[in-house]
Amino acid sequence: MSRKKEHNRPLPAGPRPTGPKAFRRRLLAPVAVSVAVALALAGCSSSSSSSSSSPSSAPPSAQSAGTGSGSGTGQASSAPTAQPGGPNQLQDAYQRVIANVLPSVVQITTGESLGSGIVYDDKGDIVTNAHVVGTATTFTVTLANSSTPLDASLVASYPDSDLAVIRLGSPPGGLKPAVFGDSGKVQLGQITLAMGSPLGLSSSVTQGIVSATGRTVSEPQGGGSPGATIGNMVQTSAAINPGNSGGALVNLDSQVIGINTLAATEPQSNGAAAPGIGFAIPASTITSIADQLIKQGKVTNSGRAALGVVARSSFNQQFQPAGAVVVSVTPGGAAAAAGLQAGDVITKLGDTPIDSLNALTTALASLTPGSKVTVTYTRDGNSRTADVTLGTLATP
Incomplete structure (x- = not known):
């Protein structure tokens, strides 16, 4: 794998392997992760690689685990809920979480690519990855419960943490902000659901567990990717694919515990997917950065x-x-x-x-x-x- 010539720069930013265009899989050497795989941004899918589809109606209604505040931050009130005992209970729990959270997950389309995002507040702010928005300033957003495209524009982006906020021009009534959990309460083995638009297939859901916490991972740089080095990431076995970037990683309390960002690929298999190894930016980082981008248009406290x-x-x-x-x-x-x-x-x-x-x-x-x-x-x-x-x- 070739690397760009290194240049002097302020820490902690550092050079990253250069990858293909933004909407294709990109590899990077594993950093501080003891796995024999490379990593790829869950990134954006080519807008022409798969036609997007949205359900014609909203998911079944269910009691919400909480309501989003103006800042988009919902705090977990207790330790993770005990896992359901039987298959039917587990299925019911999955369906309840999907009904609660999926309306808050959107598909974001630019001129060349697409990714996912999470409704952050009722004013129309949507948080996503910086590598999803790239250099674009205008976007088309499709809600999970509607096929009507909505216009959105960039609020601000913070590539150092690979996060960005965009805003709907005319937020529809009934917009449902997601509830964000407490990163400090995420536990190994906790059941997770990953929601987003993999390969342009909107409102897709996969399931897995929290495989590890506290991972530090470096992204590739180039083709719209900021090449960020991100700490405290959540590793999950839930399937994450191109187009999932910016989507929600959710616990069984219907709380977003991370934003899907990276997926693993087999370095010896021409970039073929390595199932069960994905990474999400933790909720604490998301809310800290998003609040600053919304209120100030920039980040003044990086927390890094x-x-x-x-x-x-x-x-x-x-x-x-x-x-x-x-x-x-x-x-x-x-x-x-x-x-x-x-x-x-x-x-x-x-x-x-x-x-x-x-x-x-x-x-x-x-x-x-x-x-x-x-x-x-x-x-x-x-x-x-x-x-x-x-x-x-x-x-x-």
């Missing part, structure tokens, strides 16, 4: 840790990766306060070995502002350590 350096990958005399060399230190930043200097080569962050800029970016994505971490680095051939209190990544 920063070391306060500009760095590039370093190589030894055998041209093997050897760390991340500091090019410059941000005055007043975390690294400056700890005494790091230009020319230092970072080789470890806490207990995590650092052999490249990408490794440093990934390690930082799993941490939070205010975290205290020991940085191991070399200066003039000597190994040293410094205790650093991480700052907050500046936003554009």
Whole structure:
């Protein structure tokens, strides 16, 4: 797999493998995930690859688990509900959740591609992935309970977290915002349903479980993809396919616990799907970023840790990766306060070995502002350590 030449840039952004066009599957090397597969953005399907279809009527009515607030944030009131005991109970639970949540999941179409989104509030705001909107500023949105296309425009996008908000020009009556759960209460083995428009097939639902939490994954860059490194992602076995990006990952309390973003592919099988390995951006990240985009039109608090350096990958005399060399230190930043200097080569962050800029970016994505971490680095051939209190990544 080829990689673009690396350039100096503020952390934690780092170079990513370049992929094909936005609506095709894109691969990237697994990062901080011990699986022998590559990853692809669940992304957008080609708008011509599959005709979209919408149900002619709304799903059966059911008691909602909660109502969306103006900010779109619904907090989980308790630990995840106990799983139903028998097949009929489980089926009833699935159907109840689908009836509650599917009306809040939409299909988003641009001139070249399509993806999914989630109704965030009753004003017509819809949250989705930044790689779904790409460089587009206008969109066509189709609700789950209607075949009538609606016009929407971009509110703002934050590629560093691969999130964006678009807004309906004329929100229809009865628009149903989704309820967002508490990321801290997501548990391994919890049943999940993934909702969206895979391959343009709108209002599709698949089921699985939470396979892992706290994953840090780097996306590919290019063709409309922001190439973000995202921490604390939810791994699920629910099938996620191209076109699912921006759709909802839901628990049995009818709460959105993530936005479907990445799916795994077999690197030795020409990009064939690796079933049962998908990743979703957690609800806590979604609500934090979406609220800022809606209220301010930009993100002022990224919630992402920063070391306060500009760095590039370093190589030894055998041209093997050897760390991340500091090019410059941000005055007043975390690294400056700890005494790091230009020319230092970072080789470890806490207990995590650092052999490249990408490794440093990934390690930082799993941490939070205010975290205290020991940085191991070399200066003039000597190994040293410094205790650093991480700052907050500046936003554009």
